[in-house]
Amino acid sequence: MEQRREETCHGSGGMCEVVAKKRIGRGGNSEVYLGVLQGESKFCVVKRASRGKNALLQLENEWRVLRYLKNAGYKYSPEPLSFSEREMVMEYLGGFTLEHADLGESSEDELKALFTDICKITGALHELRTPVIHRDIKPSNIMTSKEGKLYLIDFGTAAIYAGYEREEAMKNSSITGAGTKGYAAPEQYGGLSSECFATDIYQLGRTMEVLLSGSNVSDAFKDEMCRVIKRCCAPVAGERYSRVSDIPADLLMIKTRKKKKSILVRLFDREKPGKGEGYFGQKPHEPELFIDIVRTFDTIEFL
Known part of the structure; x- marks a missing residue:
């Protein structure tokens, strides 16, 4: 486990602690971790830019756009929680x-x-x-x-x-x-x-x-x-x-x-009682569900 302090959580201007349990995704521009907000016991996404100028630019851009969307009242994107150096913390959506x-x-x-x-x-x-x-x-x-x-x-x-x-x-x-x-x-x-x-x-x-x-x-x-x-x-x-x-x-x-x-409801239907697995075969509430969510956060660069 790794513990880090991040900047400006929830816009409070203070510092919040994030416990990164493990790396669950990696792409050309970033690594993604399943984290927990210390003191809140809530899952979060920790996205860390890989080396290289473009990777950092994309992470900074995503932070900037997500903050703008939040302030503009857009309801269909993850909430940005904090940004520090080459890392960004975002809301864990689930799904x-x-x-x-x-x-x-x-x-x-x-x-x-x-x-x-x-x-x-x-x-x-x-x-x-x-x-x-x-x-x-x-x-x-x-x-x-x-x-x-x-x-x-x-x-x-x-x-x-x-x-x-x-x-x-x-x-x-x-x-x-x-x-x-x-x-x-x-x-x-x-x-x-x-x-x-x-x-x-x-x-x-x-x-x-x-x-x-x-x-x-x-x-x-x-x-x-x-x-x-x-x-x-x-x-x-x-x-x-x-x-x-x-x-x-x-x-x-x-x-x-x-x-x-x-x-969209059927995607999360559980199998018959006793089997304990979901629509895609994962057990309910298992953190590994998050892999499917965050491993897509990296754009494939081909241009």
Whole structure:
């Protein structure tokens, strides 16, 4: 076990102690620990930047964006707790990423609701008084809680839109490696200056496409969804939806078959009494659950 003191916990201006139990994730830009806030007995995420300037820039950027989102009233991201040198402490959300969601038995209504909710949490970023572009939307960066609430995670390469303090915009522009291969929009290959809301819309389309591929729905439903996805993923940004909030209207028009149990609740259904394991085979309340959550926090750099 390792004990460290961090800066400014919960905005109190004081110091808080974090006990890092063990390392549970490692990527190209950071290591992630499952921690406990001393005196509160609450789990937290401790993210430590690896060596290198870009790793530190991404961690600092994520801290800055998360603080802005908290102050702006955005409700779909982890709460930033403290930052010190090359480390950041964040709220422990609990739950799973959609990368590990089994959608094979999901109904068409459930998928429509899921896609609509993903659009909702992304659109809320764009509709802030000073908008934010995530720039790395994918299933592994979308979490669902046990209550079925969705969250976006990994804001290391996110950008606060121009107009939010000149200094902040300048810092955003120095971040490199935004996007993940297979989800990145064409303009992300050409440089950060061309990115806009349409970049997130493209990534939403790719995310819906990947999640749809793991489902068992009718050909008619797939065809209708493909029309929406095709527009999201148009090679030219100007040919995509102009706003994320326009997508749910088209989703609503898609006809579906019989409705089943809520997908986001079913992700956390337990097996029959006595087996003591959850939907994905983990035992309830086991800290190892957290591995699935935090190992996705690193953006894959490929540009």
